[in-house]
Ligand SMILES: Nc1nc2c(ncn2[C@@H]2O[C@H](COP(=O)(O)OP(=O)(O)OP(=O)(O)O)[C@@H](O)[C@H]2O)c(=O)[nH]1
């Protein structure tokens with residue numbers, strides 16, 4: 001892990017109903033592991049440093065993933081949870097329609113509390129669908145809902161880390177990507193592209209540290225762009 005301090009990392013917040021698989025998705029992406037059963041993150045909020053790989057040329061993006069334990073009462077999430085969030089990854093259980101309804105409310109809340117933040121909708125537990133479990137909501141409905149908000153949409157399994165290259169998964173989940181780390185990479189790429197656009201507009205280039213990690217937070221930003229003014 002690079003030595004980028006927490007306050008300079010891009011903030012990614014996890015949202016979604018209790019049991020939707022938020023913590024398992026983070027564990028699979030960051031630690032490349034899956035543990036059966038609920039993953040208790042402790043009361044409140046847990047923070048995980050994650051240098052999200054972009055590509056060889058660009059290196060990786062220093063992020064801090066915020067996860068929480070009061071997901072069912074998203075209205076109870078404090079403003080500080082949303083403050084300066086660069087992106088929100090909203091999870092729902094593909095087998096559970098109530099979980100999808102909750103995700104819709106979470107997307108609206110993220111939009112309201114962190115305007116301009118990147119929103120990504122993730123249907124979790126794809127392995128259950130691939131093994132014959134019925135969907136709580138059709139892929140058509142959930143993907144179109146994400147598209148209507150301008151959000152990316154993924155279906156994936158933290159359990160099997162289902163790969164798009166897996167023929168069965170590709171057939172069932174196409175055209176959506178299904179690798180568990182894909183939502184984080186998508187978010188990191190979008191943050192990176194936005195930073196690049198700011199640079200093209202005349203803002204100084206973000207430096208690379210010795211580990212090849214982009215320290216976007218060190219770049220000067222235009223007035224009104226709060227994405228890099230971390231305040232927890
Ligand atoms: N089959 C399957 N089960 C999963 C997957 N991801 C998570 N689960 C299970 O779903 C349950 C909830 O997973 P968590 O990751 O704890 O979900 P969470 O959203 O963090 O839940 P809370 O923090 O308790 O609100 C656990 O029993 C997990 O083992 C998956 O990809 N496939």
Ligand SMILES: [Mg+2]
Nearest residue numbers: 022023039041
């Ligand atoms: Mg959790």
